[in-house]
Amino acid sequence: MKTVAAFALVGAIVMGASPALAQTQAADPVAQGQRVFLACKTCHTLEAGGKDGAGPNLNGLFGKKAGTVSKGFNYSPALKAYGKVWDDATLDAYLANPTKAVPGTKMVTRAPADPARRAALIQYLKSATR
Template identity: 50%
Template sequence: MIRTRLVAVALAALAVSACGGDKTHDARLAKAGPNPSLAALMNVADPQIGDRKAAACKACHTFDAGAPDMAGPNLHGVYGQQMGRNRPSFGYSAALRDAGGKWDAATLDAWLKNPQAVVPHTAMMFGGISDPLNRADVIAYLRSQGR
């Protein structure tokens, strides 16, 4: 019941954060070119906008160094780390622990679009971010944090 409520809160926050407050979205998307690649989107991605767009994630995750885990692990410094291993004390699902790979831009892009497609049976209950520039902004935010 609590997990269902957290998912509902996260989805509502995502709907608000993904569509509002980014007056540069269309111009940045145009600058990335027609049918932009992830690399082109990352070239125009903005970590500060990504921080705002990650508001939905903050229903379940923390992002500050030293902050505790919540329903999901603290995501500070996750970029470049092994999947399912960034926070040793967090109880990751076996599916995520066993997935292998690292949280690079391509993996995060696929994950933020549809976590279940990347790691079937993951405990991550999130519907995804459909807009590719919104995903790139969140990835830029995660990448900007370092370790």
């Protein structure tokens, strides 16, 4: 009897918690994007003066030309020649499939295929890089 009651209690907690969690994710794309960014964190920092890692520091990203965001970083010739300015649309294309948007880029990690998760990631980048 005790076991059954414990399961019922756990069930109630899980069922009560998940719609609330889903709501938080939908209502707060920046928080969702921050979780998506965990996959990028091994290579990128976002804060002003942050160090370059395997990838460049991304502070001041929006409105800058591709391959110019972190002055000291050794960019690929392909990204430097890309010529586009980073905004929601250019970032979305690059992050969805970097080597397709910029053949020859050194970055091969893709952001999630789900456009909503990429949009959340871009919202987070916007808030965390300026």
